[in-house]
Amino acid sequence: MSALLLLRAESVKLLSRRSARLGLVLAALLGIVGPLLLGTLSGSAIVVNGADLGETLQANAPMAARWALSLRDFWIMQAFVLLLVSQSFAGELQARTLREDLVRPVGRSQVLAAKLGAMALWIGLTLALQYALSIGLGAVLFGTDGAWRDVSLGYVGSFLSDLSFAAFTLAVATLVRSVVGTAVGMLLFIVFSKLLGWALFLAEGAANALPPEMNQLPQAAYWLFASQPMLPSAAWGLGGELAVGADLLWVTWAAWALYLLGGWAVADRAFAWSDIP
Amino acid sequence: MEVRGLTHRFGARVAVQSLDLTVRKGDVYGFLGPNGAGKTTAMRCMVGLLRPHQGSVQIFGEGHPVRARARLGAMIETPAFHDWMSGRDNLWLSACYLGLPDPHAELDRVLDRVGLRERALDKAGAYSLGMRQRLSIARALLGQPKLLLLDEPTNGLDPRGMHEVRQLVRSLALHDGITVFLSTHLLAEVQAICNRVGILQKGRLQAEGTVEELLARGDQADGMVEVSSSDPAALAAAVAALPGAEAKGEGTQGRLRVIVQAPLDVPGLIAGLVERGVPLTSVVPQRRSLEDVFLELTG
Numbered sequence: 001m002s003a004l005l006l007l008r009a010e011s012v013k014l015l016s017r018r019s020a021r022l023g024l025v026l027a028a029l030l031g032i033v034g035p036l037l038l039g040t041l042s043g044s045a046i047v048v049n050g051a052d053l054g055e056t057l058q059a060n061a062p063m064a065a066r067w068a069l070s071l072r073d074f075w076i077m078q079a080f081v082l083l084l085v086s087q088s089f090a091g092e093l094q095a096r097t098l099r100e101d102l103v104r105p106v107g108r109s110q111v112l113a114a115k116l117g118a119m120a121l122w123i124g125l126t127l128a129l130q131y132a133l134s135i136g137l138g139a140v141l142f143g144t145d146g147a148w149r150d151v152s153l154g155y156v157g158s159f160l161s162d163l164s165f166a167a168f169t170l171a172v173a174t175l176v177r178s179v180v181g182t183a184v185g186m187l188l189f190i191v192f193s194k195l196l197g198w199a200l201f202l203a204e205g206a207a208n209a210l211p212p213e214m215n216q217l218p219q220a221a222y223w224l225f226a227s228q229p230m231l232p233s234a235a236w237g238l239g240g241e242l243a244v245g246a247d248l249l250w251v252t253w254a255a256w257a258l259y260l261l262g263g264w265a266v267a268d269r270a271f272a273w274s275d276i277p
Numbered sequence: 278m279e280v281r282g283l284t285h286r287f288g289a290r291v292a293v294q295s296l297d298l299t300v301r302k303g304d305v306y307g308f309l310g311p312n313g314a315g316k317t318t319a320m321r322c323m324v325g326l327l328r329p330h331q332g333s334v335q336i337f338g339e340g341h342p343v344r345a346r347a348r349l350g351a352m353i354e355t356p357a358f359h360d361w362m363s364g365r366d367n368l369w370l371s372a373c374y375l376g377l378p379d380p381h382a383e384l385d386r387v388l389d390r391v392g393l394r395e396r397a398l399d400k401a402g403a404y405s406l407g408m409r410q411r412l413s414i415a416r417a418l419l420g421q422p423k424l425l426l427l428d429e430p431t432n433g434l435d436p437r438g439m440h441e442v443r444q445l446v447r448s449l450a451l452h453d454g455i456t457v458f459l460s461t462h463l464l465a466e467v468q469a470i471c472n473r474v475g476i477l478q479k480g481r482l483q484a485e486g487t488v489e490e491l492l493a494r495g496d497q498a499d500g501m502v503e504v505s506s507s508d509p510a511a512l513a514a515a516v517a518a519l520p521g522a523e524a525k526g527e528g529t530q531g532r533l534r535v536i537v538q539a540p541l542d543v544p545g546l547i548a549g550l551v552e553r554g555v556p557l558t559s560v561v562p563q564r565r566s567l568e569d570v571f572l573e574l575t576g
Contacts, residue, residue: 104371
């Protein structure tokens, strides 16, 4: 069985979905809105903290692409990834179309890999579209100066973090086996991880503010504080960090790999052992 | 296909228990059973959608489910399609899953086989139930399988659609040399097109054999007639008094159904009734149907 043939089938199927096409249109729109927003604000007379915003903002093509990426990473495209992954697994399971694929001579791991591969293609397509449009429009409006390397790495980072997010969503979808359940499960997980991140951030700040004689927290608390870069919000925010030239901690990369590989492993095992209705 | 000791449970409920059956090359095997007997569960185990708790399934000598499906076409329960895609595109997806790199000629072949080529570019969601059944059979025929598993292929079809599907299945077996494993409720259909039959009840195989073997089962092997008389009471009394004759309730058109067992035969029954002064008005020999056997075995 050719893996490429399966990938082709899943990609064609995915791209034929209305939601996938809508996502592509939205990616293109973000690629246009980013530069336009940057242009509008950099040309405005808005004063922030006593400084003229127009002078503070650097308007150039890479910055335009960065703005577009920031808009994208504000959970807009992740929402589409969540929707598409849950449709392509849990939706097909509920609609019984997955069963029709599984009576063919293909292994379940191959089916999952093809679905994740198709998602990777779609994510790559949305990012490429957005990058090309925002860079192109930015170059026309503002010129080509700026930090090209950082923003390009930011797009690569967004691709990687969305892929990890997709693998994790796939794991949830194989466990709960329903589109609504996957969406609710992932939303709860994201909210929980955000709240945990904020709680750890505040607790660490409070602990550091204490005078040394009062600061006698157990060692476990410091381990918890140190785990912040491993949280999903950090691992799935690679793109934004790389786009601003931040040096990422190795634990963030480890967390990214953990959510990607762990998500895949759970999805693969859960699917292998599940009964197909 | 060899199924040995197949058992599957849903929680505490045993859906299929120690199922043994054999489908030989060239068979058109009718898999019968009432609703909830476990037919679909058994078929889902056969194609690897469910993991059996016990037992094994071998298809063309291959026990590994993925490799076993290489020469298998299956239609399990109500067909499902990606409704926003055309019928042809749905088949193309399946062809990719089968590993057919350039399947267009194969798509044309199976669409022609089920008479759907003219509507192939319509969206699957716009198909009637009959068309969906035919498209599903077309999908099962992709890649020229040697064994076809069809689960209630005439379900929901009108009489014309049922006739078409029946003709198609018969033709697949006779002309294409495909072995067919067919689950259905339609006993007349099985009697018409199947050479071997298995009857499942509460997850257990109650009987298996050729149609003739099943029809010849049990006490009714000797003969059954329906008899009427202008004096039904005298008829009933005479039948009860005749050794080898047993009344089996009301038959068609108010006649009394009588089982005749050796050494008594039908001429002997008639002679005995006439001797006892029963005014006979009709004696209609009955050929036992698969429905009779089915009802007898499934309670």
